[in-house]
Amino acid sequence: MLRKEQNDFLTQTGPATAMGDFFRCYWIPALLAEELPEDNSPPIRVKVLSERLVAFRDSEGRYGLIDEFCAHRGVSLWFGRNEEGGIRCPYHGWKYDFTGQCIEVPSEPAESGFCNKIKLRSYPLIKVGEVLWTYMGPPQHKPPLPEWEFARVPAEQTFTSKRLQECNWLQAMEGGIDSSHVSWLHSGSLNSDPLFKGARGNQYNMSDRRPVFEVVDSDGGLFIGARRNAEEGRYYWRITPWVMPSFTMVPPRGDHPIHGHFWIPIDDENCWTWSFDYHPVRALTTEEREAMKQGKGIHVAYVPGTYRPRANKDNDYLMDREAQRRGTTYSGIEGIAMQDASLQESMGPIVDRTKENLVSTDNGIIMARHRLLKAAKALRERGIRPPGIDPAHQRVRSAAIVLPADQPYKSAAPEALVAVPGKAQASV
Amino acid sequence: MMASAEQARFRVDYPNSRPRSSRIIALDDGSLSALLALKDHLWNGARFLRYLRAETISRQFPAIAVDARLEDTDGRWTSLRKEVAEADVIVMVATAGGSAREAAEVIGNTCAVLGKLATGLVLKTAEDEGLAITLRAMRPHAAMLVVSTGADYIGEMLTALRA
Numbered sequence: 001m002l003r004k005e006q007n008d009f010l011t012q013t014g015p016a017t018a019m020g021d022f023f024r025c026y027w028i029p030a031l032l033a034e035e036l037p038e039d040n041s042p043p044i045r046v047k048v049l050s051e052r053l054v055a056f057r058d059s060e061g062r063y064g065l066i067d068e069f070c071a072h073r074g075v076s077l078w079f080g081r082n083e084e085g086g087i088r089c090p091y092h093g094w095k096y097d098f099t100g101q102c103i104e105v106p107s108e109p110a111e112s113g114f115c116n117k118i119k120l121r122s123y124p125l126i127k128v129g130e131v132l133w134t135y136m137g138p139p140q141h142k143p144p145l146p147e148w149e150f151a152r153v154p155a156e157q158t159f160t161s162k163r164l165q166e167c168n169w170l171q172a173m174e175g176g177i178d179s180s181h182v183s184w185l186h187s188g189s190l191n192s193d194p195l196f197k198g199a200r201g202n203q204y205n206m207s208d209r210r211p212v213f214e215v216v217d218s219d220g221g222l223f224i225g226a227r228r229n230a231e232e233g234r235y236y237w238r239i240t241p242w243v244m245p246s247f248t249m250v251p252p253r254g255d256h257p258i259h260g261h262f263w264i265p266i267d268d269e270n271c272w273t274w275s276f277d278y279h280p281v282r283a284l285t286t287e288e289r290e291a292m293k294q295g296k297g298i299h300v301a302y303v304p305g306t307y308r309p310r311a312n313k314d315n316d317y318l319m320d321r322e323a324q325r326r327g328t329t330y331s332g333i334e335g336i337a338m339q340d341a342s343l344q345e346s347m348g349p350i351v352d353r354t355k356e357n358l359v360s361t362d363n364g365i366i367m368a369r370h371r372l373l374k375a376a377k378a379l380r381e382r383g384i385r386p387p388g389i390d391p392a393h394q395r396v397r398s399a400a401i402v403l404p405a406d407q408p409y410k411s412a413a414p415e416a417l418v419a420v421p422g423k424a425q426a427s428v
Numbered sequence: 429m430m431a432s433a434e435q436a437r438f439r440v441d442y443p444n445s446r447p448r449s450s451r452i453i454a455l456d457d458g459s460l461s462a463l464l465a466l467k468d469h470l471w472n473g474a475r476f477l478r479y480l481r482a483e484t485i486s487r488q489f490p491a492i493a494v495d496a497r498l499e500d501t502d503g504r505w506t507s508l509r510k511e512v513a514e515a516d517v518i519v520m521v522a523t524a525g526g527s528a529r530e531a532a533e534v535i536g537n538t539c540a541v542l543g544k545l546a547t548g549l550v551l552k553t554a555e556d557e558g559l560a561i562t563l564r565a566m567r568p569h570a571a572m573l574v575v576s577t578g579a580d581y582i583g584e585m586l587t588a589l590r591a
Contacts, residue, residue, distance in 0.1 A: 217576060360519075366589075
């Protein structure tokens with residue numbers, strides 16, 4: 001459980017909140033590059049960390065992420081005209097460049113310099129991999145560019161999607177480090193999902209349904225190891241890294257691509273769940289990429305024209321009681337992503353953690369909250385930059401390995417947990 | 429469906445659990461001082477104990493421990509078997525490199541016999557010195573093993589577990 005003030009502290013990420021300042025220390029995913037596919041693309045509304053912004057790509061290919069509303073009369077610039085070198089408000093023609101600087105106020109003489117006095121709040125927006133990343137913190141503390149491996153491998157080796165999740169970011173992220181739910185909620189998917197099935201490790205999963213957990217601090221966050229019995233005197237370990245602020249990777253299965261998530265607050269009651277799949281040393285196959293586009297693995301099928309899942313709270317996530325009875329899906333919800341999201345959203349927009357009853361297998365969650373509280377307080381009270389900014393913290397991998405019983409996974413397999421370009425993932 | 433703030437307000441408001449009975453057992457001197465620093469905080473009946481020694485079946489079979497002697501923070505002796513039998517939550521705390529092997533084994537076996545799960549918490553310094561040895565000693569006997577660089581995590585974990 002958390003006290004109410006702790007729960008409020010961790011779940012509020014708007015401007016001037018402690019966790020808001022914390023998130024504003026990092027480059028965070030803001031849009032898929034496909035949302036601004038070419039110069040002069042239509043502008044896109046973006047809400048992130050409780051700030052309403054508009055993103056555009058100008059005629060010179062520069063990305064802008066600026067206050068959504070025109071400084072003149074407050075019109076949404078989503079209606080704006082993406083013109084030569086900037087976005088123009090259709091109401092009275094005020095025009096802004098990619099930094100938010102007003103560059104034209106047609107009603108004022110150009111020589112008056114009036115437009116120089118108008119500037120909208122803006123944030124840098126850069127493309128790394130298939131993602132447009134923003135940094136919303138103080139310019140003097142802008143961190144090095146993102147180094148996450150999924151965003152750094154060649155385009156043919158990676159696939160990223162995002163989906164709207166209608167709950168607070170923290171309860172969504174806690175699902176990603178709660179390894180003990182996998183044996184239950186996702187038990188129907190190991191042998192059927194094309195992005196999971198066929199791995200030797202699945203046999204260890206199925207034959208030992210009571211994993212034992214080890215949670216270990218790392219420089220960037222945590223490693224959460226789930227241990228199952230393997231052959232005599234050996235353990236099968238599935239190791240999940242969590243890196244601040246909200247990055248996790250699922251341990252791999254066989255030669256399937258590795259996958260993972262980012263959870264980024266839209267506001268305090270909604271977040272974007274970013275989901276990626278990549279393979280460190282080979283291109284994704286046509287079949288794999290097609291499965292991801294169709295919503296298999298950790299991805300979802302969408303309501304057409306949106307990033308909202310087709311199965312959502314308005315249609316009870318397309319609950320299938322017959323499949324639940326048969327056991328083809330444990331909860332009756334199709335697909336790993338929506339199995340998670342449906343339950344996390346069912347907790348309410350911000351779950352009341354004063355009412356929860358955690359048990360010892362929840363120590364990954366307890367430790368993550370502890371690390372977040374400490375880091376956000378250290379930032380607020382002493383200005384200490386939090387873990388996860390250092391590119392070395394971002395060069396992590398999940399792993400699925402078999403080790404002798406007497407070896408701790410973190411020291412026995414350190415190379416398995418580090419992303420090394422051109423080196424395959426450690427997986428069985 | 430709860431998935432709106434408006435609907436979430438209708439969650440029934442009542443205490444949905446009864447107090448747990450928790451035993452936090454220091455396995456070595458380093459972990460004992462960490463527990464002593466916590467004992468005066470406000471807990472829901474958590475008992476802080478120290479492992480003293482195994483009680484064997486007889487002098488003829490010194491290797492077969494059937495119980496252990498524990499000591500509470502007031503210096504009173506108590507029985508491991510009795511404490512585990514009464515507990516819902518059992519946490520073993522050790523420092524990396526400390527002498528945890530015997531204690532972890534005896535506590536783990538007692539928990540197994542009585543159908544309880546033990547959590548292991550290992551406090552480590554910045555270096556990993558001795559950590560592997562302590563983990564090896566505790567791993568077979570803990571359903572959840574946590575390695576933390578901060579002693580403040582003990583209190584945080586116990587609060588989260590309603591200890």
